[in-house]
Amino acid sequence: MNWFGRVAALYDSKRKDFNWRLAADGIIHHHNGLVFDRAAYMRRVREGGAAAEKAVHDSETALSRFGFKFLGRLGHGAQLLDAGCGRGGSSLLLAARYPRLAIKGFTLSSYQAAAARTAARHRGCQDRVKFRRGSMLALPARAGSFDAVWACESTEHVPAMKDFFMETARVAKAKARLVIIAWVRNAGHRLGRKYAALADRAYVTKIHAERDYLEGANGTGWELTRAEDLTGPTAAYWAGRAALKSGSGTESFMAPGFASRALLYRLYAYRLKK
Template sequence: MWGEHMHHGYYPQNGPKKNNQEAQIDMIEEVLSWAGVTEASKMVDVGCGIGGSSRHIARKFGCSAKGITLSPVQAARANALAEQQGLADRVSFQVADALQQPFPDASFDLIWSMESGEHMPDKERFVGELARVCAPGGRIIIVTWCHRNLEEGETELKPNEKSLLDLICKAYYLPKWCSLNDYRRIFEAEGLQDINTADWSEEVAPFWGAVIRSAFSTDGFTGLFKAGWSTIKGALVMPLMARGFSIGLVKFNLITARKA
């Protein structure tokens, strides 16, 4: 159902019809274009899943790529795919903690985090590590789920909003959410420059329906059955994400900056 890319797809308004995998590739391309990235020599994919973004970007720019994930199964699958696709000489994946990365300072000129920030329990440390391993002049890109920005005079989300997020967090094993404004403050505290943000919630919303429809295929039913209850539970929570989107609570946000 998700293919090599364990992230949502990009569906511009009034755009052509596309399948899940095409939309996921488009997401990578559109994010790079939005962030103004036209080249890279060394990149790191933080929260790499099975390495779809790393391999795509390595092919696109001819760069080397490292990927880190907490899952030994994901890392093994990512390395196997890199070998199959002829990229093992410059693309590799390993088990590592995004909050304590095993790389020297200033190791990469492109820092990529696609839908992994929401899994980080300490957002300040997360961004701090991204900034630490980024080389001067390098670009940091985070694409992540956030809750809405608080309005002037608000100190917290409304009780019904917090209750909905709690249900989503329980199903997806997520820590506490933050807002895009929270990320901006953290980026500013790290001294990052040329900070830019975006809300692409509308552009990803069609993906939920596409994935749910694919789950009702023979392969979808078989895969969910083999994966077990924890995966099925995650699939069943997709309507809660859609509900959060419909009330303006759940946001698909981007933030990018350059390291001085």
């Protein structure tokens, strides 16, 4: 099986999984959370059961909402590409926030695309929020289609970031925004390779170093406008996950990976110069 087949197989297999279990509100996240008040969060986690799961889920929703602020204005008629949409969590939150925004989400997993379509139908936004199986590195979209691109924890699966930047620049409109949220290998940390390798094995990723997000965009039209370091607030989130009675099984290396800063959690915002 090739690389993309392996990524698709991973997400096809994740059904009644950890992320699904947390999603009492029907919004299934496949990404880290952000915790700004660690003491209050840990109190909720220590309560255990549904309270703990809600605390973790709420912090994941907080990450989405934090990231949305970097997408710029999404007024009437705006089109957003959700590049690597999972089961549609971010798109559905965006659709609720921007009632006239049209969204197209792509995932490599046919199961995820179908699950996201069902979720959109349940929320009554299926006419403007569409999900398809397809690669964000070869999009079935015309040049200059999108006002904004959202890529939350999907670029870790991309073998060469240049391919991602070039394809998203092709389908984006002039002055479009791109927001990437990603696990990043800390190239200057002695444990960077160790923790990136552990995550890569578990999640079928190729975690990139920071320069891939900075230099990778050079010459593609995307210009970096902001870089946020979210490592501290996500290390706090993973500390809560490590204290859960039953998690996903990856907490044993993800929690120390972020706590030690061998892995970084970054948000990069870009604007298309065309």
